[in-house]
Amino acid sequence: MSGFENNPFADPASDNPFHDPSVTQVTNSNIEPVDQYNPFPAHPTDSLATHTTPAATSPYQPAVLQPSTEPSPQATAAAAQANLLRQQEELERKAAELDRREQEIQSRSPGGKENNWPPLPKSFPIKPCFYQDFSEEIPLEYQRVCKMMYYLWMFHCVTLFLNLLACLAFFTTDSANGSSFGLSILWLILFAPCSFLCWYRPVYKAFRTDSSFNFFFFFIVFFFQVAVFILQAVGIPGWGNSGWIASFTIIGKNKAVGAIMIVVACFFTVCAVLSVILLKMVHSQYRRTGASFQKAQQEFSQGVLSNKTFQSAAASAASSAASSAAQGTFQGNN
Template sequence: MAGRYDRNPFEPEEEEVNPFSDPVVRAQATKPSYGGGGLFNDPVSNSRLSPLPHEPAFSGVDDATVDIPLGAGKDLKKKEKELKAREEELRRREQDLKRREEAAERAGIRIEKKNWPPFINILHHDIANDIPAHSRGLQRWAYASWLGILLCLFWNFICVTAAWIGGVGGVSIFLLGIVYMLSGYVLSYFLWYKPLYRAMRSDSVLRFGWFVMFYLLHIAFCVYAAVAPPFIFKGKSLAGIITAIDIFSSNIIIGIFYVVGFALFTLESLLSIWVLKGVVQYFRGEGAAAEMKRNAAASRVAI
């Protein structure tokens, strides 16, 4: 009897609670235990953890892939063979060209490289190497004569241009000045200077005769231009003394231009006459150049 009244009647009666009625406890009780602490045994705490990000196995190494074509080695070998073939072809061509140059030199054929004028290289001109020593001085005087006519024609073009701008002459003298200059440059080279150059180089009698014929025409033109009479060529298209006197009355400055042209044509005429005399003497075997030629031939025979 005493056992029934051990509990205090004034305390509220405890309610018996079934521990397995809680679903969390029931799930924990039914989950198998793997050990290792509460981290693996607590499903609630496990459900709240965020998944860890994926990390590569070798975090310190760049994982970028490099595509290496399987045929790269073959391509390199092919290109190497092509380069070797090209080098061999260039070497073969160089040797072939060298053999041709040697054969041409043995046959007396000279390959002329264009070197004049220095800034354009249109023509071949090398007095020091092409012309024999005994006629080199005479050829240089002829070269000065050729440069002289080029200068005279250029200055004549300046004179007629000034006359046209100053109202002394019409546009026709300007056009004639251009024609004189361009045609004189070409004709003087091909008609008498180049034939003389080749004649001095090879002692060709035919070329000497060609030079003399056209050089006489050259001298006649220079004398006519220095005088500039008012016939054949249109008035004021040549810078001569008669034209200069006529222009002085209307424009002194342009008249001075024409006087300078007269002086240039006069000097060119005198120089051309002196060159012609020297060439004719050389052609006949006279003069200092011909004497040097005979001395050179005698020294070669003595050796």
């Protein structure tokens, strides 16, 4: 009878897929379905608000535009006048400073520097005639040679003074040698300043300004100076030089005077040797400077044309020639 109690038209339980245990487990669970899930649950957020950190207040205050206050025309004019007065005072101060410097320059040498050679005391009536400063005016690579030329000139002056003393001693022993003593005085008076002006100062100015003309002038004059040194070292009797020949001539008559003259002859020999060495040194330095004979001619022509004395002489000659020509033309017309 059990078979008749079943409904033949009912769906079998085994054919219903929703009666599967896995499906029924899911449908009967307490988990909310996806379509009913709320991602923002309504839980309290007061506790989070209590833990929030407030933003730090900035120490800088926001810029506030201030109303622009334009100065009045009277204030602008007063400020401009004060500025002009200040500029005028500054210009007057600078003008006074320039006048003072110009007076100082005019009171100095033509080179714009106060002369310091020869080093004479300020109370001395004669003032220095030249300005000389190796460290300031001479380039570093030429200072050694230039100083050696200066020391050679000083050594030459000392030798001339000793030669005068030797000739004086010789004159005291033999009054017939008065001419040698007189010539020794002449050589000291003549050669000491002339050697300074004719070959030392030209080589100093040549190294200072890299002047080809001064180099050539120095070489011409110093060549004759070397010849003079050699003649003084030789010591021809009666020429006022205590050289080797004069020393050996007198040593047989008076040994003391002969010994003094031999010392002076040694000094003249040292002068001759040093002059030859320094001449070669200056020539080697001259070749490094790039000087030439063409540059010397240009410097000479420029110096002559820029010389005020030459300009005045040329102007006077031109004016006299023009006046004479005009006078001749006037007489010819008459």
